[in-house]
Amino acid sequence: xxxxxxxxxxxxxxxxxxxxxGLAAADRFAKRYGLIPPDSGGWSGPGETLTYACxxxxxxxxxxxxxxxxxxxxxPFANEVEPPTEHFKQLAAGGFKDWRLVVxxxxxxxxxxxxSDLKSMPMSSQITEIACEEGWSYVAEWIGTPLSNVLKEAGxxxxxxxxxxxxxxxxxxxxIDMADAMHPNTLVTLGMNDGDLPVPFGGPLRLRLPRQxxxxxxxxxxxxxxxxxxxKFGQGLGSIDPEGGYAWYAGI
Amino acid sequence: xxxxxxxxxxxxxxxxxAFVALLISGCEIVISHPRFYWGxxxxxxxxxxxxxxxxxxxDTVPTxxxxxxxxxxxxxxxxxxxxxxxxxxxxxxxxxYGFFSGHFRRRLxxxxxxxxxxxxxxxxxxxxxxxxxxxxxxxSYNVLQQSAYLVVIFILFPLIIWTxxxxxxxxxxxxxATAALLGGRQSxxxxxxxxxxxxxxxxxVHITMVSLSGxxxxxxxxxxxxxxxxxxxx
Numbered sequence: 001x002x003x004x005x006x007x008x009x010x011x012x013x014x015x016x017x018x019x020x021x022g023l024a025a026a027d028r029f030a031k032r033y034g035l036i037p038p039d040s041g042g043w044s045g046p047g048e049t050l051t052y053a054c055x056x057x058x059x060x061x062x063x064x065x066x067x068x069x070x071x072x073x074x075x076p077f078a079n080e081v082e083p084p085t086e087h088f089k090q091l092a093a094g095g096f097k098d099w100r101l102v103v104x105x106x107x108x109x110x111x112x113x114x115x116s117d118l119k120s121m122p123m124s125s126q127i128t129e130i131a132c133e134e135g136w137s138y139v140a141e142w143i144g145t146p147l148s149n150v151l152k153e154a155g156x157x158x159x160x161x162x163x164x165x166x167x168x169x170x171x172x173x174x175x176i177d178m179a180d181a182m183h184p185n186t187l188v189t190l191g192m193n194d195g196d197l198p199v200p201f202g203g204p205l206r207l208r209l210p211r212q213x214x215x216x217x218x219x220x221x222x223x224x225x226x227x228x229x230x231x232k233f234g235q236g237l238g239s240i241d242p243e244g245g246y247a248w249y250a251g252i
Numbered sequence: 253x254x255x256x257x258x259x260x261x262x263x264x265x266x267x268x269x270a271f272v273a274l275l276i277s278g279c280e281i282v283i284s285h286p287r288f289y290w291g292x293x294x295x296x297x298x299x300x301x302x303x304x305x306x307x308x309x310x311d312t313v314p315t316x317x318x319x320x321x322x323x324x325x326x327x328x329x330x331x332x333x334x335x336x337x338x339x340x341x342x343x344x345x346x347x348x349y350g351f352f353s354g355h356f357r358r359r360l361x362x363x364x365x366x367x368x369x370x371x372x373x374x375x376x377x378x379x380x381x382x383x384x385x386x387x388x389x390x391x392s393y394n395v396l397q398q399s400a401y402l403v404v405i406f407i408l409f410p411l412i413i414w415t416x417x418x419x420x421x422x423x424x425x426x427x428x429a430t431a432a433l434l435g436g437r438q439s440x441x442x443x444x445x446x447x448x449x450x451x452x453x454x455x456x457v458h459i460t461m462v463s464l465s466g467x468x469x470x471x472x473x474x475x476x477x478x479x480x481x482x483x484x485x486x
Contacts, residue, residue: 043334044327044330044331044334046334046337047330047333047334047335047336047337047338048330048333048334050337051333051337055422055423058423058426059422059423059425059426062422062425062426063425064421064425065421065424065425065428065431065432067292071292071293073293073295073297073298075297075298076295076297077295077296077297079312080312129292129293129421129437131419131421131437132285133284133325133329134284134285134310134313134325135281135282135284135285135287135441136285136287136294136295136296137292137293137294137295137437137438138293138295138297139292139293185425210421211421211422211425212421212422213421244326245325245326245327245330246325246326246329246330247329247330247333251420251421251422251423252333252419252420252421252422252423
């Protein structure tokens with residue numbers, strides 16, 4: 001064995017040991033600071049975990065891009081997902097007077113809120129873009145109360161880790177981490193472009209997360225459950241997205 | 253005789269695997285909305301810049317084909333971003349190595365006397381006459397190869413990473429200029445598509461040239477690092 005290859009061997013060994021040690025340390029660090037997404041298993045886990053961890057370190061508090069009023073889309077496009085259920089039609093016929101948002105889980109005071117209860121909370125608005133994973137996008141003004149207001153009203157308990165949210169049909173459910181739940185851009189949306197939120201766009205109530213792709217902005221928001229254990233929900237992957245093959249974290 | 257350093261060989265094949273995965277998953281993703289726009293927003297209600305003449309994998313996209321392709325976006329997106337990580341991390345290692353080992357300076361930067369149109373034209377004419385490998389080119393690159401590699405390494409790859417990040421609603425919340433400098437999210441998507449076309453073109457030309465100039469010898473050089481003299485002119 002000549003000097004050069006011995007040096008290479010030693011260097012390679014040291015590098016491999018450092019790499020393995022680094023990975024073990026990174027794993028402990030990531031678990032401690034919540035940098036591992038619920039869908040971190042399987043072949044797509046490493047990439048997904050790297051993405052989520054980097055975004056959490058980099059963008060936990062950054063604000064979504066906002067646009068001038070002149071850039072609001074003249075003809076926004078709505079994917080048709082209107083729930084055809086009788087229940088929804090009845091609620092719509094009543095002008096959504098009987099629409100309720102239930103807030104429960106690891107909270108001090110579970111809530112049942114009507115739309116007018118929500119309207120009496122501090123309102124905020126944002127002109128942000130909604131981008132679909134398919135590639136299209138539009139800009140709109142979204143008006144509502146930040147989810148953090150609702151959660152503060154309910155009093156989230158310290159062990160809370162995720163906020164699970166359901167549409168009016170129970171199969172449609174999503175979840176976000178506390179960083180996104182408490183972020184001022186995360187809006188319980190009641191209005192769009194100075195009017196009530198139209199049904200095709202998720203009305204009467206939609207959770208808007210402008211810092212994630214459109215599929216996280218669940219339409220027909222009906223039920224919010226704060227939890228300390230995301231594994232208890234569905235297949236334990238954080239939302240219906242990974243169950244259907246899509247990433248749980250959609251900030252990319 | 254040694255042709256390629258171990259680090260160059262390893263990063264070359266990792267990049268190849270990642271690029272193929274990105275290409276396949278990218279094709280799957282793009283068919284869900286085969287329309288391209290310029291500016292910030294773009295959807296079926298706005299005027300497209302270009303429409304690819306293919307059916308879409310979503311029935312909300314109007315095409316003339318009366319046919320909806322199978323939708324494979326889920327695993328394609330997982331694969332796209334995982335492969336992107338492999339490509340970016342590999343590229344990072346290669347970049348650091350390239351700068352500090354002198355790889356870029358000694359192997360990829362054309363030598364002073366080649367900084368002329370005459371040098372480019374000279375080698376191009378030889379290619380056109382069917383001379384795929386000139387003496388010495390089994391061990392060093394000619395000016396056209398060097399220029400192609402420099403464009404891919406320093407322009408196309410950085411641009412495709414930039415335009416990819418500019419489509420991330422979370423990344424752009426931290427770095428809004430990544431999208432704004434390109435003219436908006438849809439511009440970034442359109443550039444991303446065309447840069448990927450250029451990279452695919454590079455891949456096809458690259459494989460063709462490797463085949464024409466001696467597939468076994470060139471592949472051997474990039475796999476085991478050494479190139480033995482063969483019948484072809486070295």
